[in-house]
Amino acid sequence: MEYSFFIYDGVVGVKLVGDFLGHPEEKNLIRDAKNFTKSGLRDFVIDAAQVNHMNSGGLSMLVRLYTDVSQHKGRMLLVASPEQLSKLLKITKLDKVFTKAERRGEAIQNLRLSKKSA
Numbered sequence: 001m002e003y004s005f006f007i008y009d010g011v012v013g014v015k016l017v018g019d020f021l022g023h024p025e026e027k028n029l030i031r032d033a034k035n036f037t038k039s040g041l042r043d044f045v046i047d048a049a050q051v052n053h054m055n056s057g058g059l060s061m062l063v064r065l066y067t068d069v070s071q072h073k074g075r076m077l078l079v080a081s082p083e084q085l086s087k088l089l090k091i092t093k094l095d096k097v098f099t100k101a102e103r104r105g106e107a108i109q110n111l112r113l114s115k116k117s118a
Contacts, residue, residue: 001058003029005036011043011108014035017050022057028037030064042074045107049080066098075099076112077107 002017014033020026033044046062048054054062062078069076078098081089089095101107 001026003032005032007041008108009112010041011045011111012041013045013047013104013108015047015050019052020054020061022055022060026058026061029061030068033050033065033069037068037072037074042069042072043111044069044074045101045104045111046076046078047104048079048082048085049117051082054085054088059092059094062098063094067096075111077111079104081105103113 001020001023004015004017006013006015014029036042036044043065044065046065051058066076076098078100080102083102086095089098101110
């Protein structure tokens with residue numbers, strides 16, 4: 001499990017790579033993301049295109065991130081979720097919670113446009 005952050009025009013991008021199985025080191029992702037929300041960067045795009053597998057522990061990590069972002073009046077979009085993750089979201093009915101986009105650029109543009117109209 002690996003992750004990296006980038007910032008583009010006030011939107012925090014998070015790229016996830018590998019297996020997300022709820023390991024203790026995934027708490028580092030939440031901690032690092034909270035540093036962004038505390039500093040005022042509240043909109044997140046989660047790029048899951050390179051996630052091999054995610055179980056309920058990894059899904060819990062996404063929910064905790066979503067909760068933190070929401071509590072700071074931010075928004076979070078999920079990009080390019082693999083079929084396994086899409087099925088998991090559907091089974092847990094979290095597909096109704098997470099807004100999805102096909103591409104990272106599309107997600108960033110959606111967040112930027114909705115921020116201007118707010």
